Amino acid sequence: MEMSSKTVLLVENEAIIAFYERMWLIKQGFNVVHAASGEEAVHIVLNNSSRIDIILMDIDLGNGIDGIEAARKILESHDVPIIFLSSHSEKDIIEKAEKVSPYGYVIKGTDNEILLTSIKMAFKLHKANKALRRIESESEARYRMVFENSVDGIILISSDNKVIEANPAACAITGMTEQEILARGRYGLVDMADSRLAPAIEERARTGKFIGPLTYIKKDGTKFPVEITSATFKDENQKEMIYIFFRDITEQKQYEDSLQRYTMELETSNSIKDKSLSVIAHDLRGPFYGFLRITKELAENIHDMSISEISEIASLIYKTAEKANELITNLFEWSRLQMDKVDFNPQKQELFFKTEDIINLFCSSAADKSISISNCINNSHFVLADPIMLSTILRNLLDNAIKFSHKGGHIMIGSAATDSHIEISVSDSGDGIPEDVIDKVFLIDSAKTTTGTNGEKGCGFGLPLCSELVKKNGGKIKAQNRPEGGALISFTLPVC
Numbered sequence: 001m002e003m004s005s006k007t008v009l010l011v012e013n014e015a016i017i018a019f020y021e022r023m024w025l026i027k028q029g030f031n032v033v034h035a036a037s038g039e040e041a042v043h044i045v046l047n048n049s050s051r052i053d054i055i056l057m058d059i060d061l062g063n064g065i066d067g068i069e070a071a072r073k074i075l076e077s078h079d080v081p082i083i084f085l086s087s088h089s090e091k092d093i094i095e096k097a098e099k100v101s102p103y104g105y106v107i108k109g110t111d112n113e114i115l116l117t118s119i120k121m122a123f124k125l126h127k128a129n130k131a132l133r134r135i136e137s138e139s140e141a142r143y144r145m146v147f148e149n150s151v152d153g154i155i156l157i158s159s160d161n162k163v164i165e166a167n168p169a170a171c172a173i174t175g176m177t178e179q180e181i182l183a184r185g186r187y188g189l190v191d192m193a194d195s196r197l198a199p200a201i202e203e204r205a206r207t208g209k210f211i212g213p214l215t216y217i218k219k220d221g222t223k224f225p226v227e228i229t230s231a232t233f234k235d236e237n238q239k240e241m242i243y244i245f246f247r248d249i250t251e252q253k254q255y256e257d258s259l260q261r262y263t264m265e266l267e268t269s270n271s272i273k274d275k276s277l278s279v280i281a282h283d284l285r286g287p288f289y290g291f292l293r294i295t296k297e298l299a300e301n302i303h304d305m306s307i308s309e310i311s312e313i314a315s316l317i318y319k320t321a322e323k324a325n326e327l328i329t330n331l332f333e334w335s336r337l338q339m340d341k342v343d344f345n346p347q348k349q350e351l352f353f354k355t356e357d358i359i360n361l362f363c364s365s366a367a368d369k370s371i372s373i374s375n376c377i378n379n380s381h382f383v384l385a386d387p388i389m390l391s392t393i394l395r396n397l398l399d400n401a402i403k404f405s406h407k408g409g410h411i412m413i414g415s416a417a418t419d420s421h422i423e424i425s426v427s428d429s430g431d432g433i434p435e436d437v438i439d440k441v442f443l444i445d446s447a448k449t450t451t452g453t454n455g456e457k458g459c460g461f462g463l464p465l466c467s468e469l470v471k472k473n474g475g476k477i478k479a480q481n482r483p484e485g486g487a488l489i490s491f492t493l494p495v496c
Contacts, residue, residue, distance in 0.1 A: 006123075007031040009055040011041040011070065012085075013062045017108075021056070021085075028116060037061050038070030045074045052080055054122060057101075059086040059093065071100045081126040083118055089263070102211045102227070111262060114255050121252060125227070128152050132229060132245055150245075153226075157242040161186045164241075173248050175219040186242075191215035191223055200230075204242075208232050216246065225249050290364020291320045320364070346384050346473065348496045351424065352377040354387075355413050358394040362402060369407045369454055373398075376414040381422050384496040389469040396462040397426040397489050403452035404430035404487065417495065421475065425490040432481035441479050442467035466491070 008030045012018040015036075022032045033052065035041035038061045045052055055074070059067040071082045082101040087108045088094070094105050103122040106115050131146050147154055153170030155163050166181040174181065174189065181189065190197060194215040204210040209231035216226045229245040298305075298313050305313075355377050366373055383390070394413075401411045409429035416423045430453060433441060441463045463479070470477040470491045477491035 005031075006053045007033060007051055008119075009033050009035060009041060009044060009052045011035045011038065011055060011057045011061065011067060013037060013058065013060075024112060025056075037063075038065035038067060038073075041070050042073045045078050045080065052078075054103075054119060054126075055080055055082040056085045056119075057082050059084060059088055059097065068097055068100055071097075075101065079126075079130070081122040083122050085115070098212070107259065107263065109266065110259050114259055117255060124151075125247075128245060128247070129229060132243075152245050152247040155181065155186075155189070155244050155246075157186050157244065159240045159242075163189075170246070173218075173246070174216065180219065189216055191217055200228075204230055204232065213249070214246075225253050227252075290362070290368070291317065293364055293368060294320065344386055344472065346386050349383050349385050349387060349390055351381045351383055351415055351422065352379050354390060355394060358391065358398055359413075361395065362398055366402055366411075369402065369405065369409070371402055371405050371407070371409050371411060374410065374412045376412055377424070378415050378417070381415045381417060382496045383422050383424075383493040385473045385493050386469075389473060390493070393466045393469050393491065394424075394426075396466050400462055400489070401426050401428035401430075401487075404428055406430060406453050409486075418492075420495055421492040422495050423490055423492050425488055427482060427486055427488040429486045432485060433479055433487050435481075438479055438481070442477060463489075 013036050025032045057067040081103040083104040084097045085106050104118040147167045153173045154167040156165050163182045166178045200210045211229050226246040227249045235241050355375050405428040412427050414425050467477050474494050475492040479489050482488050
């Protein structure tokens, strides 16, 4: 399709979006006229200041009339295809827009190839609709030429629902001969189970026309989506007749499915981004809190310290920084894993020493609250798990246990074996989990920030994150309150 002679009216009130869309349209060979409001768009079209071949209309246009109302005003006096290009994906808004203009609705951010295809298809549909209107006003010879050569299927129906004639395109689309279509009749072509059929018939009876999607049936019984334009008219004998233009929109539906997959992938990508940011904030808080305490002590008392004391602190700083660097690296690799940048890599893990490494990360923060931590993991217990994910699970559970334990409390990390799994438990000596939320602590939509016994802040994401990672590694996680006080979080992993 030649684009260089086509002029697009781009209606977009966001300057930066308008600039990008305008540049892209120009690269496709279009001439572009821009309107920043619905009123300006109506003025441009109604005053014929520019020849407009198609309109890309945003819906939210700031103050004044919105895009749907602007489209309605334009179409009252001008026949021009309008595609809505909007960030809205709500069903009621899309349906409202489709009632005003049937030429397309594209979500902002959609792949440009899909938008370009929608524009081309809008031109084709508009051309078909113009041909339909010419049929009503031009001679029989002209009508016959269009009827025979149209790429869209055309059928003519009498008032008693008999198909009078069908054009070659209708035969090609349905896989039937004209005689087979005539024999089937009107209702032999349409899927009677389509819930949209009754409202379509009602709308045509009320308004004299219907434009919209339905489901048709091929000769072999295959159901396929069509876009139809249907209207009533009176023949030369004043008998009421019905014509139906229809086109197979299977390809368009495939594009729509691609758009839906793209939207879901985009939502997933945004969710992963948000989760990754939360993980970083949550997991780094523990070791860096200890690091800050040590450096503050050094800064305030260095002149009163001996060389051996300074050396000891410097060594501790180095070890803390080394562990923090390892933690950052692990978090980076985990984020890449969440975005499918690396493979899930379960390996044999020695639980005792893995737990000991994690405990060492939190020595300073535990000491600050005089909390003792006991590593009671059985030396003989090995699990099959992704090492990065296992570290993240243990870090989050230990961080939470410290956060919710009182000063002078005790935390115990233990393990128990079953036939196929090892159960790892982390118990604290805090106040336990409120009964009204204990069944929701692993749900991401119920995650919320909570305050520890010493005023510590968290992002509320730790336990939902642990739940995801445990499931990924083939285990289960649960939370309960201990009879003697405090919470106990336990999870299972496959034995190795």
